[in-house]
Amino acid sequence: MARHEGQVIFVRHALPGERVLVQVTEGRVGDRFVRGDAVSVESASPHRVQAPCPYAAERLCGGCDFQHATPAHQRELKAAVVREQFERLAGVDVDVTVQPVDGDEDGLRWRTRVEFAVGADGRAGLRGHRSTTIIPVDDCLIATRPVIDSGVLDTEWHGCAAVDVVDAAHPDEPVLVPVPAPAGADAEGGLVGELARDLTADGEWVGEYVVSARGFWQVHPGAASTFLTRVVALLEAAPGDRVLDLYAGSGLFTMRLGELVHPGGFVLGVEADPHAADHGRHNTAHLDHVEWRANLVERELRSLLAQGVSADLVVLDPPRAGAGKETMALIARLGARRVVYVACDPATLARDVRAATDQGYGLASLEAWDAFPMTHHVECIAVLEPVPHRAGSPAGR
Ligand SMILES: C[S@@+](CC[C@H](N)C(=O)[O-])C[C@H]1O[C@@H](n2cnc3c(N)ncnc32)[C@H](O)[C@@H]1O
Known part of the structure; x- marks a missing residue:
């Protein structure tokens, strides 16, 4: 959070204590607060790292907020x-x-369930921050490998708004659920309604x-x-x-x-x-x-x-x-x-x-x-x- 001439600015992709150049993305002069994105860093926090994911940047994926900080600092x-x-x-x-x-410790490849948004072209992607824009991606570094290898990003998903990919213990392959479900799917909204989670x-x-x-x-x-x-x-x-x-x-x-x-x-x-x-x-x-x-x-x-x-x-x-x-x-x-x-x-x-x-x-x-x-x-x-x-x-x- 930054302040400029009495206005509060919520800044993405910055860290406390940094001096950054902010592009305002939402709001205007006179609003009580505006939102913005750090587009360049003039003086970096010692906790700043290069975001491992290329989509964790301004105007791109809205999913991760902290890729540019060390996991310990997060x-x-x-x-x-x-x-x-x-x-x-x-x-x-x-x-x-x-x-x-x-x-x-590295905070990557942990997400066993990801709902990908589907665009007008039928391709699955991830939503931009506070936006309906769908960012095409070829990977998501916080998703598990089976989620990405499920083929969700290589398939055309015409007729649905999203695809929920769930990587559970059983079945061995991730379950892909189009949302909303196509006609004829079961009442729970999935082509496959149930799965099992093993727990130790x-x-x-x-x-x-x-x-x-x-x-x-x-x-x-x-x-x-x-x-x-x-x-x-x-x-x-x-x-x-x-x-x-x-x-x-x-x-x-x-x-x-x-x-x-x-x-x-x-x-x-x-x-x-x-x-x-x-x-x-x-x-x-x-x-x-x-x-x-x-x-x-x-x-x-x-x-x-x-x-x-x-x-x-x-x-x-x-x-x-x-x-x-x-x-x-x-x-x-x-x-x-x-x-x-x-x-x-x-x-x-x-x-x-x-x-x-x-x-x-x-x-x-x-x-x-x-x-x-x-x-x-x-x-x-x-x-x-x-x-x-x-x-x-x-x-x-
Ligand atoms: C965070 S989940 C926790 C589920 C479970 N403890 C677990 O860890 O797997 C919250 C659950 O609360 C249910 N829920 C939401 N609002 C509820 C309400 N007002 N009364 C009862 N259940 C509710 C949801 O359906 C969901 O299953």
């Missing part, structure tokens, strides 16, 4: 964003470092998860196992615990938690997408104390609380929009001894932590993971615990 920049959001939105000072996922975490085989080709699954190959390992370690579920897995997808956390609370406990997975909830049911079918509700979290929580249900532990992993103030208040009413919140947007996480604080929970720990190297995205895992009541404190808790 993580420092993300940590600074997390700290700033927590200070601004949660009113908490956090000391956080962003850790690479699964030893991924901490060197131990966890299981095989069946998921929809276009259903949610972490895109970095090391992310699902890292987050599962961390959630299990942070939640400390034990036999007898009653656990709610909210925004549960196809059961990434549900399966392992179901095993840990046995005997005597139960896990309830709540997921709005009925296909994902069906897959969750399938993936946990061997655990008869695991139940699923294909419902909105907020609606399900209201109904559970009306029945007097409480929980020992809660894990939630909402989409980018976060859970929201009302849902956080409902979660607090469950009375859990610990809530583990997995978040892909630090701003909505910080807002929700603030909401939890208002309901008597405090931030016990925060960690951050670089599950999306070369982009500005960062995944956080926060632990919330009830704050003991202190007589005379205005919040009362």
Whole structure:
């Protein structure tokens, strides 16, 4: 972010502390803020590198934000964003470092799922930054080799707006799903509706998860196992615990938690997408104390609380929009001894932590993971615990 004569300029392809020549790409004199692209660098940051990808430059691909910084500095920049959001939105000072996922130090060839846009000529490419322009590419350095070798970039895709390429464990070849689906494809919008993800975490085989080709699954190959390992370690579920897995997808956390609370406990997975909830049911079918509700979290929580249900532990992993103030208040009413919140947007996480604080929970720990190297995205895992009541404190808790 730069300032010029009182105007704020959001500059792509620059780094903090640099002096660069900026071409304004959006907005005009008099606007409160404008956007621009660094077109030449007069004094470079010591963390600047030549972007490995030739499409990571002005007016080209809009996908990667940080190719021009060392991976270590990318993580420092993300940590600074997390700290700033927590200070601004949660009113908490956090000391956080962003850790690479699964030893991924170069940040390349990790993306197991890419949705390529299709142009009027039928060729697949990647979108420009904040633009409908489709940039023709012959490679994408953050995509896995099987995604690129799938032939998606050498095929003409007439009649669809995009092609989603998914590189999972099974089948061996990536699945290519035209979007929207051509007539006659199955209801999930794919020519191939299902695929399987094998999961090993901490060197131990966890299981095989069946998921929809276009259903949610972490895109970095090391992310699902890292987050599962961390959630299990942070939640400390034990036999007898009653656990709610909210925004549960196809059961990434549900399966392992179901095993840990046995005997005597139960896990309830709540997921709005009925296909994902069906897959969750399938993936946990061997655990008869695991139940699923294909419902909105907020609606399900209201109904559970009306029945007097409480929980020992809660894990939630909402989409980018976060859970929201009302849902956080409902979660607090469950009375859990610990809530583990997995978040892909630090701003909505910080807002929700603030909401939890208002309901008597405090931030016990925060960690951050670089599950999306070369982009500005960062995944956080926060632990919330009830704050003991202190007589005379205005919040009362
Ligand atoms: C980030 S994904 C997490 C899935 C799962 N925990 C995993 O890691 O594979 C978020 C999930 O929340 C679901 N979802 C979004 N809004 C929801 C809501 N209001 N109630 C229930 N589920 C919701 C989405 O369908 C998606 O499966």
